[in-house]
Amino acid sequence: MPVPADTGNAPASGTAVHFGAGNIGRGFVGMLLHEGGYEVVFSDVAAGLVDALAGAGSYTVHEVGDGGVDREVSGFRAVNSAQDPEAVAEELAVAAVATTAVGPTVLRFIAPHLVEGLRRRDASAEPLQIMACENAIGATDTLREHMVTAAAEAGADWEELAAKAVFANTAVDRIVPVQPDGAGLDVTVEPFYEWAIERGPFGERPPQLPGAHFVEALGPYIERKLFTVNTGHAAAAYLGARAGLGTVAEALADARVAAGVAAALQETSAVLQAEHGFSEAELADYRATILRRFANPGLPDTVGRVGRQPLRKLSRHERLIGPAAAAAERGLSVDGLLAVVDAALAFRDADDEQAAELARMLAELTSAELVARITGLEAEHPLAPRVQELMARHRG
Incomplete structure (x- = not known):
């Protein structure tokens, strides 16, 4: 019987838009965002996957190995960024956190969505906390560079947009193997994971992510x-x-x-x-x-x-x-x-x-x-x- 994910002692409020609803997105980053108390909005371009998430009340993350348990993830939504970029921008305009698990080469396609979301974001709102959770060094820096380019192409003032966001590099580690046939939205993973995040950019307001650890020097x-x-x-x-x-x-x-x-x-x-x-x-x-x-x-x-x-x-x-x-x-x-x-x-x-x-x-x-x-x-x-x-x- 799956157990509800632990939301910790100080659950967050608000939404977290996560780009990439694949196995890593659901079985690692999305699960930890859920554990932090965020309402997770999965954004992906795979129509079948988005439809499956939109029609599901929950999915289970199966941890296999010593100490592993089944964790139920629920309370999420899903949007198709290819078919409905407007909906993605509206979600980002009010979200607390934005994360990615799409692969380093795909970050340039995510950047325009983030730029449009920041254009619509109220200047008085808390900054959007942006973290690229990719298997690459300085992935958030790379995403930010793509956003600078996307802002220029859209005729937007980058300095104005950057004031509405906080960018932090991260290091992520969890083995997510090829999934068994018929798994559906469920994801099989190892029990071990590590999510190290730069502390400095957040000041006194880091995101609520139980199990993640914040470090002064990420390199x-x-x-x-x-x-x-x-x-x-x-x-x-x-x-x-x-x-x-x-x-x-x-x-x-x-x-x-x-x-x-x-x-x-x-x-x-x-x-x-x-x-x-x-x-x-x-x-x-x-x-x-x-x-x-x-x-x-x-x-x-x-x-x-x-x-x-x-x-x-x-x-x-x-x-x-x-x-x-x-x-x-x-x-x-x-x-x-x-x-x-x-x-x-x-x-x-x-x-x-x-x-x-x-x-x-x-x-x-x-x-x-x-x-x-x-x-x-x-x-x-x-x-x-x-x-x-x-x-x-x-x-x-």
Whole structure:
């Protein structure tokens, strides 16, 4: 029997407009907004999903694994931002919070809705608290930049609009795997989650989000998550795929794959310790927690799903080249990370456009061109020669 989500001791009042009603939106951000006492308004462009939410009284978030419970989410509404942008703007004009979980590349399409909502917002109202909950560094800053552009295109005064909003970067972490057939609106997730939010922009009025924690400096937490959770997940997927294994849990049960993942994460921890001053013991505990999460047999996440979009994951500031480049600049070991890069270059998935594009590029470009086009590394970067060697191995 699902339990109602805990709304905490000081529930918020008002609405929270959340862009992206997919599994992460419903099973993580939307659930926590509900727990904070907000009336959640889901905004999405998928007509079937919006209609299903609009006709449902509730859905259940199933936490699988140690300590997991079923949580019921109710009291929400849904609007179709493609078919009814007017309704989205009206919701934003009076909302307390606006969040996103749409993917970094989609933020530019969200920006015009936020601009129009702020144009309609009363100047005397509390500022709209905007947080982009994306798997990217500085996603809210990116959203704000898109809003500046959208405001100019709409002929709006950006300074006037910006005075009606507060922008805070966040770091989010929760594994939401491929959902079982017939799940409907229900979402299966792991029990663990983390939502770190910049404290400064909110002053004395932070949003009410039980379970989230507010930090003075978000950068270290974002990099710790990206270089441990995302790097580790990718390592398990690419090394697991090369070993012919189907799920991340199966990959980590394989001794050679597990050793490869551990080696890559030892190297990212060395970077995090050097850059941000995390203690060795703290990082060891964090790595152990992450690996336990990945091995959760209740989350049958496939190596294909986790490994998809290899070009993005091999780009300059992403989970593999990013920490490897930082390590090389400091003269630290990169062997484990490059072993994962090697496996990523061999990743193939007939249903993934980027995997097909990667194969095409490896067949057509020189090793130097591949390094520049795929990883964004400068030719003089200390990591570039070793990556070029890997590219040469996979060409043709």
